[in-house]
Amino acid sequence: MSLNLKGACITDYHTNNNNHTDNNNNKNNILDINQNNNNNSRSHHHNHHSPSLNLISIAYDNLGFIYHHLFNVITLKSGLLTPLLISSSSSTTTNTSSPKIKSILNQSIYRNNNNNIFVNNNNNSSASSSKSTMESNSSSSSSNNNNNYSSSQPLDSGNQTPPIPTTQQSSDATHKHNHHQHSGSPPKQHHVKDERPISLPNQSSPIKHFALDIGGTLSKLVYFVQNNSHNNNNNNNTSTSTIPSSSTTTQNELGGKLHFIKFQTKNIEDCLNFIIDNKLHLEDGKPKDVRVTGGGAYKYADLFNEKLGCRLIKEDEMHCLIVGTNFLLNNIQRESYTYSPTPNAITPREFVDKVVLQIGSGVSVIKVDSETSFQRVDGTSLGGGTFWGLCSLLTGVTDFDEMLEMTKNGHSNNVDLVVGDIYGTDYSKIGLSSETIASSFGKIIYQSSTEQSSDSSDGNNNNKQQFRKEDIAQSLLKMVSNNIGQIAYLNSQRYGLNKIYFGGFFIRDHPNTMQRISFAIDFWSKGKTKAMFLVHDGYLGALGAFLAPNEVAAAPSSPSLSSSSNSTPTTTSSTITTSTTNNNTTNSTTTKNAHDDDIICDCGCEFCEGLVCKVDLKIDNDTPTTSTK
Ligand SMILES: Nc1ncnc2c1ncn2[C@@H]1O[C@H](COP(=O)(O)OP(=O)(O)OP(=O)(O)O)[C@@H](O)[C@H]1O
Numbered sequence: 001m002s003l004n005l006k007g008a009c010i011t012d013y014h015t016n017n018n019n020h021t022d023n024n025n026n027k028n029n030i031l032d033i034n035q036n037n038n039n040n041s042r043s044h045h046h047n048h049h050s051p052s053l054n055l056i057s058i059a060y061d062n063l064g065f066i067y068h069h070l071f072n073v074i075t076l077k078s079g080l081l082t083p084l085l086i087s088s089s090s091s092t093t094t095n096t097s098s099p100k101i102k103s104i105l106n107q108s109i110y111r112n113n114n115n116n117i118f119v120n121n122n123n124n125s126s127a128s129s130s131k132s133t134m135e136s137n138s139s140s141s142s143s144n145n146n147n148n149y150s151s152s153q154p155l156d157s158g159n160q161t162p163p164i165p166t167t168q169q170s171s172d173a174t175h176k177h178n179h180h181q182h183s184g185s186p187p188k189q190h191h192v193k194d195e196r197p198i199s200l201p202n203q204s205s206p207i208k209h210f211a212l213d214i215g216g217t218l219s220k221l222v223y224f225v226q227n228n229s230h231n232n233n234n235n236n237n238t239s240t241s242t243i244p245s246s247s248t249t250t251q252n253e254l255g256g257k258l259h260f261i262k263f264q265t266k267n268i269e270d271c272l273n274f275i276i277d278n279k280l281h282l283e284d285g286k287p288k289d290v291r292v293t294g295g296g297a298y299k300y301a302d303l304f305n306e307k308l309g310c311r312l313i314k315e316d317e318m319h320c321l322i323v324g325t326n327f328l329l330n331n332i333q334r335e336s337y338t339y340s341p342t343p344n345a346i347t348p349r350e351f352v353d354k355v356v357l358q359i360g361s362g363v364s365v366i367k368v369d370s371e372t373s374f375q376r377v378d379g380t381s382l383g384g385g386t387f388w389g390l391c392s393l394l395t396g397v398t399d400f401d402e403m404l405e406m407t408k409n410g411h412s413n414n415v416d417l418v419v420g421d422i423y424g425t426d427y428s429k430i431g432l433s434s435e436t437i438a439s440s441f442g443k444i445i446y447q448s449s450t451e452q453s454s455d456s457s458d459g460n461n462n463n464k465q466q467f468r469k470e471d472i473a474q475s476l477l478k479m480v481s482n483n484i485g486q487i488a489y490l491n492s493q494r495y496g497l498n499k500i501y502f503g504g505f506f507i508r509d510h511p512n513t514m515q516r517i518s519f520a521i522d523f524w525s526k527g528k529t530k531a532m533f534l535v536h537d538g539y540l541g542a543l544g545a546f547l548a549p550n551e552v553a554a555a556p557s558s559p560s561l562s563s564s565s566n567s568t569p570t571t572t573s574s575t576i577t578t579s580t581t582n583n584n585t586t587n588s589t590t591t592k593n594a595h596d597d598d599i600i601c602d603c604g605c606e607f608c609e610g611l612v613c614k615v616d617l618k619i620d621n622d623t624p625t626t627s628t629k
């Protein structure tokens with residue numbers, strides 16, 4: 001199947017109506033100041049969040065097959081696009097009287113935590129709040145449990161129709177793997193539909209290596225699978241049950257895919273077993289070098305050597321992060337998107353100075369000056385690990401996906417102290433609405449002490465049980481995301497940059513998370529700074545390590561990144577600046593700028609829509625890089 005994505009240049013991803021998404025929240029968060037503050041430009045910006053634009057963003061959704069079908073069916077074929085665009089720019093209200101439009105507005109597109117997309121009809125709710133939508137998601141998805149990928153799924157299953165996932169579905173390979181641990185020997189087949197692969201249709205030479213980013217929480221693996229000629233252009237589930245060995249790839253087989261999978265770092269053995277089972281580490285039966293970034297490159301170097309017999313080549317984390325980010329922005333047309341729909345939210349063709357925030361366990365803030373130069377300028381320990389850890393402590397839930405589900409059904413104002421609780425009204429003089437969060441979790445002690453004075457028999461603080469897990473989870477998510485948003489904004493101001501890219505597994509396209517961060521940036525910058533998200537947000541570093549042999553920068557206008565970055569992990573105050581050289585690495589060539597032509601996926605994989613890299617990666621695995629330690 002050939003997919004011509006011509007014209008689909010807007011890469012907004014928006015899952016719901018912003019005016020509705022935070023239905024429970026928008027009365028009590030820091031960002032709602034502007035709703036009551038006429039002086040704030042965000043009230044204007046809110047107009048962009050009209051249902052019509054949400055629809056446009058749905059229509060332009062960059063995340064897969066639903067985009068394609070919805071866009072064609074709803075907008076192009078029905079001719080709805082133009083009227084809706086006009087409506088969105090000229091009015092804050094949308095004529096929703098048409099049954100067709102009504103049904104579309106009640107339809108939400110979701111990309112769940114497994115990066116799969118599905119449509120949900122909220123026909124019973126004209127105000128399709130996140131809560132009601134996600135509730136119906138749960139029910140719709142549970143009815144589709146049979147469609148889950150299982151660990152018996154063939155590894156190279158890129159030609160399959162995407163499943164309708166469950167919202168509770170575990171998304172990392174560890175869980176899948178653990179199901180089989182009792183057997184003593186790990187299964188040879190693993191769940192690998194974890195993240196969306198990137199198609200490399202023009203890849204002409206074999207890629208023999210793989211790379212890892214071993215972080216404090218998750219270990220991310222990137223590997224290449226050459227297209228199997230007899231699987232090509234074939235949508236049925238007949239792929240081989242194991243990854244074709246890299247040593248079996250030949251120059252005759254054009255094209256292939258980059259695959260992405262993650263494991264919990266605390267179960268690093270799972271990752272090693274996956275590599276061993278699929279012989280990723282062997283070439284002609286002999287162990288080859290493996291490129292690893294993240295703290296685990298240091299911590300687990302010996303383990304890799306012992307278990308795989310491989311030499312571990314350490315790649316600098318910040319360096320890989322920026323290499324991976326730049327590569328994606330340069331080469332994957334549909335990689336970046338904004339949560340808030342704006343007309344110019346397209347993947348930039350030219351390099352833009354930017355701030356990149358990596359939200360992993362902790363947060364790194366990196367100022368990127370050019371293709372070849374960057375600095376880590378800030379960081380905070382209040383990151384994804386904070387949310388996960390505190391949420392687990394306070395709610396007893398340990399699964400990250402379950403936590404995020406809980407946030408959707410929470411009312412954080414039950415635990416957060418808002419301005420109205422303190423003032424009894426707005427504090428409009430300084431622009432604070434009564435519903436602005438004055439103190440995250442500030443209401444807990446207030447309510448606890450009130451309770452205690454009336455019932456002092458509870459000496460074990462059991463009265464805290466009155467707080468719902470969902471409310472706590474939502475409050476935590478807001479607290480961490482608002483804080484990250486504020487730090488991001490302040491750093492963008494510090495350097496006069498108006499684009500902030502967010503990476504790291506904390507994001508994972510989660511609507512509430514993106515909404516909080518986007519609103520924070522939007523609010524503080526009065527709409528001038530954009531929060532951008534990336535489809536492969538969790539894999540930036542791993543991809544950077546994968547590209548490290550030659551660090552291909554695909555756009556001909558851009559020089560190849562040649563790094564001389566510091567080889568030691570950075571601290572908050574430290575700076576890494578890559579040297580600026582315009583020398584393309586000898587073997588690093590590009591065939592075309594990915595943006596020059598329409599993106600046509602010819603591999604038959606619906607997952608590849610818009611995630612096609614036209615570059616022919618000439619990676620010389622034998623050439624050591626400057627970042628090799
Ligand atoms: N399935 C999941 N399991 C665990 N954490 C998840 C999951 N999905 C998302 N997360 C979030 O992602 C965070 C980890 O993100 P990421 O993998 O980017 O960081 P890391 O590389 O492990 O950390 P660091 O870069 O700080 O060493 C977790 O702290 C959690 O907030």
Ligand SMILES: CC(C)(CO)[C@@H](O)C(=O)NCCC(=O)O
Nearest residue numbers: 361362363364378379380381572
């Ligand atoms: C330590 C790293 C770089 C490891 O990825 C990350 O977790 C981080 O940036 N933490 C924040 C540390 C700080 O700057 O306060």
